[in-house]
Amino acid sequence: MTSSAGRSPSARARDARWRGALAVLEEMRREPGITRAVMAQRLGLTTGSATEITARLRELALIAETPAAASGRGRPTTVLHPHPDGPVVVAADIRQEDWRIAVTALDGRPRIAEAGTHASREPGRVVDVIAAAVRRVREHHGDRVRAVSVAVAATVRHGGVVQSAALGWDAVDLTALVPDSRLPLLVGNDATLAGAAEARYGAATGAATALHVTIEVGVGGTLVVDGRPVVGATGAGGEFGHLPFGDPALRCPCGATGCWDLMVDGRAIARHLGEPPPRDPRSYAQAAVDRAAGNGLVRSAVGRAASGFGRGLAGLVNAFDPDIVTLGGFAEPLRAAAAAEFDTALADGLMRFRRSDPPPVVAAVLGGDGALHGAAVTALDGVLTEEGLSAWAAERTG
Structure with a gap:
């Protein structure tokens, strides 16, 4: 490995130039529509440096600039956008x-x-x-x-x-x-990518340690530390749905028994109602939530699924100690539909010292686009x- 001290002056200057360019591009990525003036202020750049860097980025078709709307006194500035011919x-x-x-x-x-x-x-x-x-x-x-x-x-x-x-x-x-x-x-x-996106652009922005949990067909999610998902030694981490939080008499399609997956989604609700497993557990679960208000049996089945979700989530909070928990997919509608059951199970499952100050549990803000955002982030x-x-x-x- 070659140290920066051992590099030629021209190489060091090139790297410094790219570092400045990357910093500008990251600000545009963090806040689309940012002005050059705000960008320069955040990065501590002089007007001359900001002008020089943005000019080079324009030449390379990396950014485009349009005049910003006038806002009182001060020098006019521009809004930074991705270049229409850019990567x-x-x-x-x-x-x-x-x-x-x-x-x-x-x-x-x-x-x-x-x-x-x-x-x-x-x-x-x-x-x-x-x-x-x-x-x-x-x-x-x-x-x-x-x-x-x-x-x-x-x-x-x-x-x-x-x-x-x-x-x-x-x-x-x-x-x-x-x-x-x-x-x-x-x-x-x-689910891992959706959690990464929530930490970068969504409800967990700024959190040092964020836990993202989503329900679609089963449970998925990730622990995000300093903006990076923890994916384990081989990349297969975050399979929360296959923790043995469920009924050991039930075998999961993954091959294991007792998976949490089978306790919280549409398959669980159908089982509680004595109905066959649905082809699309996600749509079935949402339909059950929509029917729950006028049907006591369906309301009870939804409540049992929410309770199973809250209990398992408490285990994850105990294990990971997150600053915040974000809920994606069907997780938030399930919690909202049976809030009492969810809250009771979550509180009962938390270690005693956590109950007075549990991490906030909030809805993910990127919704069904979280995974797409996460793929783009990566x-x-x-x-x-x-x-x-x-x-x-x-x-x-x-």
Whole structure:
């Protein structure tokens, strides 16, 4: 490894220039529509330095500037935007029933390009359909596409899908989603990526340690520490739904018994009502919540699921000691529909010293787009590096 002290003056100057550029781009990403004046103030840049850096970023098609609305006295300033010819990443979200493809510029906000419902959950057919959509996006944007990032409702290990109870998959190869082998392919669990996005842009912004828990088909989530999800040794961490918080007599599709998954989603509600397992547990659970107010049996079944959720969440709080807990997917509607049962189970499950000052439990603000945002975050983190900007600049000037 070469130390910075051992680098040539020109190399050190180049790195310093990229550091300033990266800082500006991160501010634009953190607050789309930020003005150059506010950006310079936050970064402690002089007017001259801010002008020099933004001029270079414009030349490289990384930012565009438009006049800011006048606001009293003071020098006029500009609003920073991603350049219309600048780099983008493709984010994909593969869910139990459907899929979506989004294009994300340097402001970090996904914009849906294509979407569809699975005609079949057979892995090869799903991959083929989504791969075709990614190819169309790549053909439209050309070499501006710098990476493809996929959020999938599955356990992800070493960057690949190894199992998905939601989709009925075992190991599935997703490399066909990348139309060009030179493009990086990033694959992550949807709940993990949603938690990362909530910590970066959502309800947990600023928290040193945030716990994100979501219910779709079962329970997923992640612990985010200093903005980074804790994914374990192989990337398969955060499988909260497979903690043995449930009935040991019940076998989960994952192969284990007693999984928490089976106690909190639509499958649990159907079981309490004596009905067969639903094909789409998420939609079934939401329909049950909608019916609960006028049906005592359904209300009781929803309450039992909320109680099971609160009890398990208490265990996670005891284990991880988060500053804040964010709830995504069906988790927040379930809590709201049976607040008394949830609150009682959560309080009873907390260690005594925590009960007087438990972490706030709040709804995620990115909603159903959390996984897409998280996929975009992951991809842009790779693009917005000294190496990533150097590669882009070389292509632009080559």
